[in-house]
Amino acid sequence: MTTTAENIRGYIAAGLECSRLEVEGDGQHFRAVIVSPAFAGKRSVQRHQIVYAVLGDRMREEIHALSMQTLTPEEDQANG
Template sequence: MTTTPELIHSYISNGLECTHLHVEGDGQHFTAMIVSPAFAGKRPIQRHQLVYAALGDRMREEIHALSMKTLTPEEYRG
């Protein structure tokens, strides 16, 4: 099965509370804008770890490259 931006969107949204989530990609390389209150008080690496946890084994098996911007709702409203 080919990984699509829609699949990645569903994986992330099912595993992480998001107030905004946008995923783009070509089947190999993906970018995601992820806004979640769970990121509050967390360093960037901790935020990415939360996303990786939501993706689980899919990060190793299905998704070859994922570039993410992770923001809290307050940062997103800026």
């Protein structure tokens, strides 16, 4: 089974409250913009760890590469 951007979007949405979630990719490499209040007060590495925890074993088994931009709603709003 080929993992799609929509699959990944669903996995993240099921485990993390997101005010904005965009995922795109080609089946091997994916890019995501994830905006969540759960990221408040967290450094970039901690934010990525939250997403990795949500994805669990899928990061090893299904998803070969995932580039993430992780923002709080306030940061997203400030970026326009």
